[in-house]
Amino acid sequence: MPSAIARNPVLRGSHPDPSILRVGEDYYIATSTFEWCPGVRIHHSRDLVNWRCLGGALTRSEQVDLTGVPDSGGVWAPCLSYADGLFYLVYSDVESFGGFWDTPNFVVTAASPEGPWSDPVPLHARGFDPSLFHDDDGRSWLLSNRCDWRPGMPWASGIIAQEYSRAEGKLIGAPEVIFEGTEAGYTEGPHLHRRDGWYYLVTAEGGTDWEHQVTVARSRSILGPYEPDPAGAALTSRHDPALLLQKAGHASLVDTPGGDWFLAHLTGRPLTPRGRCVLGRETALQRVTWPAGGWPRVEGGVPAETVPLPLEPRPWPQEDGGWTGTEWNTLRRPASEDWMTVHDGRLRVRGGQSPWSRVRPSLVARRAASTRCSLTVPVDFSPEDFQQLAGITAYYNTQNWYLLAVTRREGVGRCLELLASDRGEITAPAGAPVGVPEAGPIRLRAGLDGSELRFSFSSGTGAWTTLPAVLDAGILSDEYATDGRSWGFTGAFLGVWAVDLTGGGAQAEFGIPSYTES
Ligand code: 6LW
Structure with a gap:
């Protein structure tokens, strides 16, 4: 099979908090947009290497109101998922850092990632980084981090799950803390995957800076208890300032039709070691080995700059770059x-x-x-x-x-x-x-x-x-x-x-x- 090569980052410039999804032969990545419109940027690929931007999901003022939000407030950490012919996108809309603890989360739906997306439906406001997981039994779950504003607590201190009724379009049942996180702290950015009788919970830990890491925990039951991988972080650059790809963390997993696994993750490229990342936090891709019944692992636990892929290259035609293009x-x-x-x-x-x-x-x-x-x-x-x-x-x-x-x-x-x-x-x-x-x-x-x-x-x-x-x-x-x-x-x-x-x-x-x- 001809091989494509991913040169990291695959999404360059500000594209943090990637949520990756495959439906058939199509791969999608949703990333955070903060105070920029359209809200939530969505990219599409057929080979995991060549990505075209579909624009964003939140294009109308009825869908998102970013007027008055603080710099870097607004739309955070989207999660794209798919069930029964419908795409779901959940995200946080951070209105103010003072009211950080009231960050509302929303869901929008569409028949295609190209839209049109529905008006948003509010979910809860008890923590940011929402993520929807559709289980094989037809039930869906909303995960998010636990924001705890009491003295001495970090802003994100574990993962909460609550059932989401797709039929009713709302949360049902009681929220439960399913993972307390590890000593790395700042546990956030949850994404859930089911495999070989296990639920694998991928989280971001250590904060979104140089200490960032991907932590994987697993449980036989969706509500836990989740045990973290005894080998430690699945991916991090925290120990090596010389790596080109720093801040490796906030990630989600995807498989190919052929059964290979990849991880889309956040990264930053400082101009000098641990210096300034003018391009912001970007999205990179790593190959994952994941034996049946075992843990998903990235080679060496550090981000690679180039990643060969077992997929035939399928590039997109060049965008014309004019004012109506999706880059603007x-x-x-x-x-x-x-x-x-x-x-x-x-x-x-x-x-x-x-x-x-x-x-x-x-x-x-x-x-x-x-x-x-x-x-x-x-x-x-x-x-x-x-x-x-x-x-x-x-x-x-x-x-x-x-x-x-x-x-x-x-x-x-x-x-x-x-x-x-x-x-x-x-x-x-x-x-x-x-x-x-x-x-x-x-x-x-x-x-x-x-x-x-x-x-x-x-x-x-x-x-x-x-x-x-x-x-x-x-x-x-x-x-x-x-x-x-x-x-x-x-x-x-x-x-x-x-x-x-x-x-x-x-x-x-x-x-x-x-x-x-x-
Ligand atoms: C994102 C969260 C984070 O929602 O930064 O510090 C936020 N952690 O995971 C904005 O990208």
Whole structure:
């Protein structure tokens, strides 16, 4: 059989908390999207190597309201499952870190992972990382972590199961703690599998940082008691800072029709050992050996960079990369005609709220998926005021971003201004604004090269000018954003951003974007 080779990570850029599912010959992975729309990104593959993005499940404001959620709140840890011809997707919607303990979990259903997905039905709010397991006897169970807010308890301290009635579309029976976790702690991200008379519970432990690990426990009964694998973690990079794939954890298992097993898991690639992961937490794939009656194991218990697969390669046609493609995401509010439209390949965006707004920002972006990548976009914009800006951004969250925008300054006229926000402190790293012709499109480029970020522009058909400021891309990372008071869970995005605080709703037009990796 011809062999495909998976080069990890298989989903590059921010794609954490993978939930993998096979139905027939089709594989799907659902990942977390936080404050980005559409909510829950779903990828599809027929060989576990070539993945195409189907877009996301939560595309309408009736399905998800991310306005006002904190940075890195919103949609967490989805789980995709299938039973009786219906796809189920459960996920958490983290409204605020203050109200962390009330995080509601929801279920949506669809006949196809391409949608349309139903309106969400609330489940419970007693813990995040929900997961649905459909047992052979026709019963279904909702698993989630146990959030315990009492003093001295970690935020996730075990796994709870409660029966879910597919017929009634709701939880029934009593919740039960089925696993207390191991000494690694922070037990979360549960996924259940049934095999050879055992229930295998795959959990994430150690927290989602360098100490992350995959813990497998098993029981003869669905409600436990679950005994952890005596060999320890099934996968972790915690002991080896030299590994390319760090933070290995949060995982789920899938089998091929031929009976081979694989594990999709979270990983991070720091720029320097245990440094900053500008691309966020990504998804990788590992081969698993799982003898009948034994434990599922990854060779060496550490993540491999390349994984041969016993499947025939089945690549997808290349996406055209235009504004209607699935790579593009909107911040906090779904793409809708009241603020953005695409005509003849051009994106028209009405200026939204300030960069700190968590309600109506006008930002459209895609994941940076390589540490050497760039986005080039022409912008046509006629600002009348300094409160109107439209341009290109390298964005992490409301506190940490860069923006090269066309705007207007008294005494200068239409100009380009480079702004940086570092933990909320605004600077102009390239100094005074640069005047540009009063009319006509300006081409803008943001280029990432490891820890360095540079912006360039070109007006008309003229040559490119690279601004002298060499910016620190490292501030666009979870490591930089996590400071004890708030968490960062996303990664760097490159995109376009329009701001208008005059109330006039100034419109910017962005030409065909070009994203490249080298
Ligand atoms: C995810 C959880 C986690 O839901 O991070 O720390 C959350 N652990 O498993 C966001 O990815």
